[in-house]
Amino acid sequence: MSQRTEVIPALGHSYGGWVTAKAATCTAAGTQKRTCSRSSAHVETRAVAALGHNFGAWRSNGDAQVNVNGTETACCTRCTASKTREAAGSALAPAKGQTVVVGSASYKATGAATVTYAGPSNKKAASATVPAAVAISGRTYKVTAISPKAFAGNKYLKSVKIGANVKTVPASAFKGCTKLISVSFGNGITSLGKNAFYGCKALKSVTLGTKVTTIGDGAFQNCAKLTKVTVKSTKLSKVGKNAFAGCKRLGTITLKTTKLKSVGKNAFKGTKSKMTVKVPKKKLKAYQKLCKNKGSKTVRVKK
Ligand SMILES: [Zn+2]
Ligand SMILES: [Zn+2]
Numbered sequence: 001m002s003q004r005t006e007v008i009p010a011l012g013h014s015y016g017g018w019v020t021a022k023a024a025t026c027t028a029a030g031t032q033k034r035t036c037s038r039s040s041a042h043v044e045t046r047a048v049a050a051l052g053h054n055f056g057a058w059r060s061n062g063d064a065q066v067n068v069n070g071t072e073t074a075c076c077t078r079c080t081a082s083k084t085r086e087a088a089g090s091a092l093a094p095a096k097g098q099t100v101v102v103g104s105a106s107y108k109a110t111g112a113a114t115v116t117y118a119g120p121s122n123k124k125a126a127s128a129t130v131p132a133a134v135a136i137s138g139r140t141y142k143v144t145a146i147s148p149k150a151f152a153g154n155k156y157l158k159s160v161k162i163g164a165n166v167k168t169v170p171a172s173a174f175k176g177c178t179k180l181i182s183v184s185f186g187n188g189i190t191s192l193g194k195n196a197f198y199g200c201k202a203l204k205s206v207t208l209g210t211k212v213t214t215i216g217d218g219a220f221q222n223c224a225k226l227t228k229v230t231v232k233s234t235k236l237s238k239v240g241k242n243a244f245a246g247c248k249r250l251g252t253i254t255l256k257t258t259k260l261k262s263v264g265k266n267a268f269k270g271t272k273s274k275m276t277v278k279v280p281k282k283k284l285k286a287y288q289k290l291c292k293n294k295g296s297k298t299v300r301v302k303k
Pocket of ligand 1 (some may be wrong): 012014036037038042191204
């Protein structure tokens with residue numbers, strides 16, 4: 001008998017399909033394994049990458065406020081994970097009557113696109129601006145009025161600018177603003193209310209725009225430093241009683257109006273001696289009559 005040794009190549013494993021050993025989750029890797037059909041001891045394993053979250057649609061959290069965008073959250077459909085972000089453009093419009101702080105002042109909503117200037121945030125600020133418009137929650141609101149309480153009695157205010165959409169300076173609005181030196185009137189102003197600038201004893205000169213029709217009773221009464229007043233409006237029809245009474249340095253009022261109908265009692269009482277009211281030439285006679293005996297014996301009406 002002779003023996004012969006023959007080398008037979010190894011069979012190699014005969015693996016079945018990959019099966020899940022440990023399921024992958026959103027955040028953790030899983031494993032798969034496969035087993036050789038010739039021996040259950042022959043096992044291969046491999047990692048399966050984490051799935052990552054499967055976030056659903058963004059849903060509002062209902063937390064938007066006026067001027068503050070709300071948030072929105074998306075939840076994973078597989079696990080408890082969620083993500084939250086600012087919801088662009090979701091800030092709420094102010095309700096009518098609601099007061100909102102914008103920049104250095106507060107504003108009260110009066111309509112879908114209008115607000116009233118309610119006052120400066122810093123009551124000790126030396127200057128204030130009533131803007132033509134403000135942005136609230138991404139929308140534009142015209143500032144069409146000034147609250148009567150916005151500035152009255154403010155002892156710190158030195159200068160104020162009034163925007164183009166304000167039509168009326170309300171009664172007593174700046175009464176007793178004793179440090180107020182300069183007022184820039186927007187050209188939208190049509191009337192100054194009663195006592196609007198009463199007792200503004202630092203106010204130096206005033207120029208009113210082209211739309212003014214009424215200067216209310218006592219509007220500039222007791223403005224002791226007021227030297228010069230110019231009213232550009234051709235439509236001024238009424239100067240109220242005591243309008244410039246007690247303005248002891250007031251020497252010149254320039255009027256462009258051709259519509260003046262009434263000058264109230266004592267309108268010029270206590271103004272500078274020989275105070276001059278300059279008026280359009282063609283109205284000289286009529287206005288001399290209107291201004292006569294209005295508290296000053298020396299008031300001169302000049303063309
Ligand atoms: Zn095997
Ligand atoms: Zn998840």
